[in-house]
Amino acid sequence: MAKNLFRIFRSFQSFVSLPFTKNQVAHPCASVAFRTTFDRTMVQALASFFSPKSRDFSLPNSSWGEEMIRLYEFYNNQCEGENHGGEWRRLPSYNRSLKYASGGVYLSKIIQSKARLFTRNIREPGAAFEYVVFVSKDEQRCVCVFQSGHLLEGPPGHVHGGAIATMIDTVTGSHASILSAPVMTANLNINYRSPIPLGNTVLVESCLDKREGRKLFISCKVTSTDGSKLHTEATALFLSINVSHLLRG
Numbered sequence: 001m002a003k004n005l006f007r008i009f010r011s012f013q014s015f016v017s018l019p020f021t022k023n024q025v026a027h028p029c030a031s032v033a034f035r036t037t038f039d040r041t042m043v044q045a046l047a048s049f050f051s052p053k054s055r056d057f058s059l060p061n062s063s064w065g066e067e068m069i070r071l072y073e074f075y076n077n078q079c080e081g082e083n084h085g086g087e088w089r090r091l092p093s094y095n096r097s098l099k100y101a102s103g104g105v106y107l108s109k110i111i112q113s114k115a116r117l118f119t120r121n122i123r124e125p126g127a128a129f130e131y132v133v134f135v136s137k138d139e140q141r142c143v144c145v146f147q148s149g150h151l152l153e154g155p156p157g158h159v160h161g162g163a164i165a166t167m168i169d170t171v172t173g174s175h176a177s178i179l180s181a182p183v184m185t186a187n188l189n190i191n192y193r194s195p196i197p198l199g200n201t202v203l204v205e206s207c208l209d210k211r212e213g214r215k216l217f218i219s220c221k222v223t224s225t226d227g228s229k230l231h232t233e234a235t236a237l238f239l240s241i242n243v244s245h246l247l248r249g
């Protein structure tokens with residue numbers, strides 16, 4: 001048990017502190033250059049946990065509509081390259097993050113064989129959650145481009161409130177993880193202002209409001225891609241935890 005805890009602790013440390021080697025992710029649809037400086041980034045650490053064969057779900061696929069691709073390219077073009085800074089960094093996204101984040105130490109027997117990240121567990125491209133998250137250089141903001149698939153229906157023709165909550169938790173949780181991994185959501189407060197038509201692409205933006213010791217207060221809004229329509233507003237509280245917290249239950 002102590003050995004496992006140590007491995008997990010080291011892995012979470014790696015998660016935010018590993019040095020990064022010069023690298024580019026090759027992909028048929030996109031090529032994203034990462035920074036070359038030694039920096040505390042999730043991008044760096046995550047990349048080191050995965051084999052080149054692991055699928056990065058935050059890269060374009062054939063299900064992405066025009067608006068999704070347009071916005072992906074808009075933010076991706078403002079990402080840091082080999083020799084220049086940039087306003088944003090794209091976060092890679094895998095379907096077995098927890099396994100890798102914990103250094104291969106499984107947290108339960110179920111996880112050992114079957115666990116997959118909730119938002120990345122449907123094989124059919126475009127059927128559920130298609131999204132890509134970018135984090136700002138100062139790490140105060142994240143922006144997610146989210147295309148909702150047909151399996152996320154709640155009210156007829158519109159996105160389920162639970163699916164919207166999931167995306168808000170995912171974006172604010174990724175943001176909090178960058179700032180202080182590992183974290184857990186302690187509170188999520190959501191106001192649904194206008195329904196999201198199923199299939200639409202929307203922006204999910206998060207902003208760090210305040211840090212108080214272990215607490216991270218993050219606010220979030222979901223809008224149409226031109227910003228003219230507010231769909232959802234939320235505030236979230238994350239607490240940074242000791243990894244042993246995950247092994248108690």
Ligand SMILES: CCCCCCCC/C=C\CCCCCCCC(=O)SCCNC(=O)CCNC(=O)[C@H](O)C(C)(C)COP(=O)(O)OP(=O)(O)OC[C@H]1O[C@@H](n2cnc3c(N)ncnc32)[C@H](O)[C@@H]1OP(=O)(O)O
Pocket residue numbers: 097098101169170171173174177181182183184185186187215237239241245
């Ligand atoms: C998990 C790590 C993952 C990392 C790797 C991922 C890599 C990225 C990959 C993919 C990105 C995807 C991202 C998805 C993210 C999803 C995240 C989730 O959905 S997490 C699941 C839902 N959340 C729970 O199940 C928590 C259940 N609750 C708990 O475990 C505990 O209550 C916990 C940890 C939240 C707090 O427990 P305590 O024992 O550590 O802390 P106490 O002593 O209770 O509180 C500390 C302070 O916080 C306040 N506090 C606690 N809960 C509060 C609340 N709900 N509202 C307001 N204040 C609260 C307390 O009043 C206290 O404040 P005072 O220090 O006295 O000022």
